[in-house]
Structures are given as structure tokens and as C-alpha cells.
Amino acid sequence: MGTVRWLMTPVSRFKYVFLSLLVIFLGLAGVIGGRAYYLSHHPKLLGVAPSPERPAPLSTSTPLPPSAPNPPMAAGSGVFDQIAAEVSGVYEQAVPTVVRLRATDGPDQLAGTGFFIDGQGTILTAYAVVGQAESVSVEVNGRTFPAKILGRDPRSGVAVLKINASPTPHLPLGEGMRLRPASAVVSVAFPYDLKAEPTFGFVAGFDVKYLTRFFATTHLRANLPIKPGQIGGPLLDSQGRVVGVLMLEIDEGKACYALPIEAAAKVASDIQRFGEPRHGWMGVGVMPDRSRPDRGAPVFVDRLYKGTPAEKSGLKMGDEVISIGNRPVREPSDILDAAFFSEVGAKVPVKVKRDGKEQIFTITVSARPDSSRIVEPAPLFPNPSGGPANQGMPVKAIR
Known part of the structure; x- marks a missing residue:
């Protein structure tokens, strides 16, 4: 009989709960101190403050009636109650859309989370949950359905499944790549064999690599603890919109990486249209x-x-690369992202500066070849001290 593989090292549930509460308390203590009463009457604590481009954060809590001034400790408790109400609202919206996945891969069983992305039973999850499994089952509201594997992409880490059920509830998609550090996020996923649970955290940054591992495109890093079984679940913003797919736990499960939903949706669209992911290649x-x-x-x-x-x-x-397509190039990840999102066959203008003059060249994007067929050319600056990139590290934007 096979064993269940949870895709990460198990960590005590109580340790996670304690750490989550400690992070929230320490992060808010400095803000609350001396101004707790003010904050308790201005509970815009989740996400970035509303702007003309962004709708106001969702509030699912019932407004509390005015009360007499409280001492700082009591007001601080109100702040935490407000956070709990906001997270609860996001959680209640998301729970019906999240599913538990079990995949059979040889003698082992893989377990993880996925979520519906349309009303026709299409499910988005992480490739790590499915792997090369031949059969996958989906648990929805106490019922189990066999899933058809529409496609999987080890490069981006995405897998797309489908069950014969409709209509299926699904959440609106947000803009993960437009979030900023300190934006609040919530994950809703299945830990171990337990029910789906919410986890609250903050965006910490955006990276194209972790240690020695390069990503296919920019990933969102969140100070949000992940437990075994939660990989593949949705990452949500303060309005309950999907902004990412949980892909990788780091720091012994205390934080995680998520693939922005824009990238995951691009791969899912390729799979649904062509039966496979179609990654652009610029070379x-x-x-x-x-x-x-x-x-x-x-x-x-x-x-x-x-x-x-x-x-x-x-x-x-x-x-010197100035822009690619309609994206200004301020760092190598901009080129990486432009290549990732480019459609095969698209003509992409590239503006460069050469000998002090700006020029525009057009790249016709081709399908990315198999890695075994890519021959590495000699770099222009083979050592860190040479060329304009003093102490720089080559970044293969198309790998």
C-alpha cells in the first residue's frame, strides 16, 4: 500500500498557529501603540489604500455601533477583531471554490489543493500536486470525482484539471503582479487531511530566483506559513480575488512563493486552447x-x-535594453517576464541603445525548444570584473 506524500516537511500545527499570531502581533504592535483608539475607528488594515485604479477593499464585517473611548489594550483587541472579520469574509467566499486533490503516482499518493477557475469544472493547481500521476481524484463537498488531466507544465509549475460537474463556483481573478510589499494576502487550502483553513500574511517581495533555483517568471514571495497539503491552493487579496497559486514553501514552511495569477492564467489558457503550454522563445x-x-x-x-x-x-x-514590447526594462526580470508572456508568433519591438543612439528591432517570438537542444553561447562578459556589469551575474532571461 502506498504512502501519502504531502510535498513538504511536516511541521507542528501548534507551532504554525503560534508563529502566525506572533507575526501578526509584532507587526501591528508598533502601529497600534499610542494610536489604538484612532485605528479602531479607521479599520482599513488590509491591502493597499484605495486609489483610482483599485477598488476599495472588501469588507464583510458588520459595522460596530459607536462606543465610549477605550484604553489602548481594549482598542487593540478591536483591531484584531476587525482583521479577523475581514479574513473571515474572504475565507467564506473562497471555501466553496477550493478542492482537495489526490493523485496516484506509482506506489505513492500525492495530496494537495486546487481551485475552480470557471463554471465548467476546470481546476487550477500546482504541477507538484499532480506530477506525472496517471489518475487524480477531486474531493468537492464530500463527493469524489475522477479528474481529467488537461495539461501540466513543469517549467511554470502549473497543472490544469477538469471534472464532469457544473456549474462550479469560482472566484474572480485579481492582479498579483500589481501588489506591493506589505499588501495583505490570504490563502485558503487543505492542510493534511483537515478541512480547508485560512492563513493570513503579507506580500514580502517579488523574485525571479530562490537560492540556486531560477523561476520561469517573477514569483510573489509572502510571509505566510504553508502546511503540507496546501500547495496548489489560491492566494487571495483583501477583496477575495485570486492573485496567485501557492507553489513553494520556504524557510521550513514559515513563508512561501506563489506564481502570480496572470502567469498561471496564461499557461492555463495555452493548455485549454492548444492542449499544451506554449512558451515563447527569444534567445x-x-x-x-x-x-x-x-x-x-x-x-x-x-x-x-x-x-x-x-x-x-x-x-x-x-x-543596452531600454524596453521590450510595452514594458520598460529596469532590471533583468522585466525581460524574463516579457518573454514569458509573449505569444508564439508575436512580433515584439525591442528598443535598445547602441553607441549612444536608440534603435528599435523586431523579434518574432518562436516556440521555446527543449532544453537539451539549447547550446550555450559564450557570454560577452565572462568574468565579474569585465564589461559594464561590474560584479554582475548573467541572467538567462529566456531559460
Whole structure:
């Protein structure tokens, strides 16, 4: 009989609860101190303050009647009650859309979480939950359905499934790549064999690599603890919109990485339209000027892969990349993201600076070849001390 593999190292449930409460308390204590009464009457604590581009955060709590001034400790308790009410509202909306997945992969069983993305039974999850399993079952409200695997993509970490059930509840999609550090997020997923539970945290940043692992596109890093079985679940913003898919736990489960929903939706769309993911290929590698650590430092073409769209376009090594498509290039991840989101066959304008003059070249995006067929070219700056990228590290934006 096979064993259940939870996709991460188990950690005590009580330790997670304690750490979650401790993080929330320490993070808010400095804000609450001296102004607790004020904050208790201005409970806009989740997400970024509303702007013309962003609707106001969702509030599902019932307003409390006015009360007499309380001492700081009592007011602080009101703040926590408000947070709990906001998180509860997001959780209640999300629970019907989240499903538990069990996949059979040889002698083992993989267990994780997924969620509906439309009313026709289509489910989005992480590739790690499905792997190369031949059969997957989906548990929905006490019922179990066999799932059809529409497609899986190890490169982005996405898998798409479908069950024969409709209509299925689903949540609106948000904009994960537009969140900012300190934006509040909530995950709703199944830990172990328990019911789906909410976890509250904050966006910590955006990265294209973790330790020695490079991502296919920018990932969202969150100070949000993840337990075994929760990989593949949705990451939600303060309005209950899906902003990411939980992909990787880090720091012994105390934090996580999520693939922004824009990237996951792009892969899911490819799979639904073509039966497979279609990753664009430009064939260019870049290097930042690490002598200028500020965002906006020049990014240079460091490698051109032979016979690729970038080489055919007329780009040369040493060109400073200013923009690609409609995206300004302020760091190598901008090129990485532009390549990831480019449709195969699309013509993408690339603006560069060469010999002090701006020029525009057009790259016709091709399908990314298998990694085994990619021949690494020699970099323009083979050592950290050479070229404009002093102490820079080559970033293969198309790998």
C-alpha cells in the first residue's frame, strides 16, 4: 500500500498557529501603540489604500455601533477583531471554490489543493500536486470525482484539471503582479487531511530566483506559513480575488512563493486552447550593471543564442535594453517576464541603445525548444570584473 506524500516537511500545527499570531502581533504592535483608539475607528488594515485604479477593499464585517473611548489594550483587541472579520469574509467566499486533490503516482499518493477557475469544472493547481500521476481524484463537498488531466507544465509549475460537474463556483481573478510589499494576502487550502483553513500574511517581495533555483517568471514571495497539503491552493487579496497559486514553501514552511495569477492564467489558457503550454522563445540573455544596485540601472545584452529570433532581429551583444514590447526594462526580470508572456508568433519591438543612439528591432517570438537542444553561447562578459556589469551575474532571461 502506498504512502501519502504531502510535498513538504511536516511541521507542528501548534507551532504554525503560534508563529502566525506572533507575526501578526509584532507587526501591528508598533502601529497600534499610542494610536489604538484612532485605528479602531479607521479599520482599513488590509491591502493597499484605495486609489483610482483599485477598488476599495472588501469588507464583510458588520459595522460596530459607536462606543465610549477605550484604553489602548481594549482598542487593540478591536483591531484584531476587525482583521479577523475581514479574513473571515474572504475565507467564506473562497471555501466553496477550493478542492482537495489526490493523485496516484506509482506506489505513492500525492495530496494537495486546487481551485475552480470557471463554471465548467476546470481546476487550477500546482504541477507538484499532480506530477506525472496517471489518475487524480477531486474531493468537492464530500463527493469524489475522477479528474481529467488537461495539461501540466513543469517549467511554470502549473497543472490544469477538469471534472464532469457544473456549474462550479469560482472566484474572480485579481492582479498579483500589481501588489506591493506589505499588501495583505490570504490563502485558503487543505492542510493534511483537515478541512480547508485560512492563513493570513503579507506580500514580502517579488523574485525571479530562490537560492540556486531560477523561476520561469517573477514569483510573489509572502510571509505566510504553508502546511503540507496546501500547495496548489489560491492566494487571495483583501477583496477575495485570486492573485496567485501557492507553489513553494520556504524557510521550513514559515513563508512561501506563489506564481502570480496572470502567469498561471496564461499557461492555463495555452493548455485549454492548444492542449499544451506554449512558451515563447527569444534567445537572448542579459546582464545588469551591478555597479549600480538601484532599480533602473542599465541592462545589457550578454548572450545571443545562435539561430534564435533575437540573433535574427539584429540585436548585438553589448546593446543596452531600454524596453521590450510595452514594458520598460529596469532590471533583468522585466525581460524574463516579457518573454514569458509573449505569444508564439508575436512580433515584439525591442528598443535598445547602441553607441549612444536608440534603435528599435523586431523579434518574432518562436516556440521555446527543449532544453537539451539549447547550446550555450559564450557570454560577452565572462568574468565579474569585465564589461559594464561590474560584479554582475548573467541572467538567462529566456531559460
